Amino acid sequence: MALIVHHRMTSQKRVIHMQKATSADGTTIAYDQVGSGPSVILVGGGFADRTDPIFAALAHALAPDFTVFNYDRRGRGDSGNTTPYEVRREIEDLAAVINAAGGQAMVFGGSSGGALALEAAAEGLAITRLAVFEPPYVTDGNRPALPSEKEISSLVEAGRRGDAVELFMIKGADVPAEMVGQMKTQPFWAGMEAVAHTLAYEAAIIGPGPVPAERFASVNTPTLVLAGSQSPARMRDAAQVVADVLPDARLQPLEGQAHGQVDPESLASALAIFYAA
Secondary structure, eight states: OOSOOSOOOOOOSSOOOEEEEEOTTSOEEEEEEEEOSSEEEEEOOTTOOTTOHHHHHHHHHHTTTSEEEEEOOTTSTTSOOOSSOOHHHHHHHHHHHHHHTTSOEEEEEETHHHHHHHHHHHTTOOEEEEEEEOOOOOOOTTSOOOOOHHHHHHHHHTTOHHHHHHHIIIIISOOOHHHHHHHTTSTTHHHHHHTHHHHHHHHHHHTTSSOOHHHHTTOOSOEEEEEETTSOHHHHHHHHHHHHHSTTEEEEEETTOBTTBOOHHHHHHHHHHHHHO
């Protein structure tokens, strides 16, 4: 359920000073702001904070034409983590960033961040145009349910953060077990374990798997649904269903791109055209 699952790094481009917004429950939400023009907010997926290389590079690629707000979702980076968790609290977090952006904004959400953005649009947030990349739902009715919020939280609470990450990666994000085994030997694995508690948040947002078609049918926001031509069938199929159930949406393939392996420049190009329409 993550847009990016390999190592993360800090953008090497110009330094951006962190700013903060306050969510409805008092949680501090940290964000970076760069560029000038209409406001665009980036919503990361699993494991991602605002230093994620794809999102940091995407922000800079969009900056010549847009004011980009790249924020840390609650529980990661420099944002707070008021408990207990509820999906509506994350919707309120996005609302706080929209308020900081001037009261309305265009939004891009990657992977489970895309699902969160869709939920926010369904709640009526002031999103003028919405783009999502492969919200990781499941359209195969024969597939077992995705890992639940309770399953992941229980592992984290038991001190088994590595097991929580492994469960999420293998049964949630469809990463082969042997690849996860290799990842465990890498220095970045510790960083993944550090945000293991937030994987339960992704599980809560996505639910057991199916696209919440009835809820999304109320989203009238013009929406671009993006899918990588090299992504697994599950991701491409889910993108198609999301596009089908939204009243004002179209599906656009990103040639040569895949879930977790997205070129920020290619992504920025597609978004810039849609946002400027």
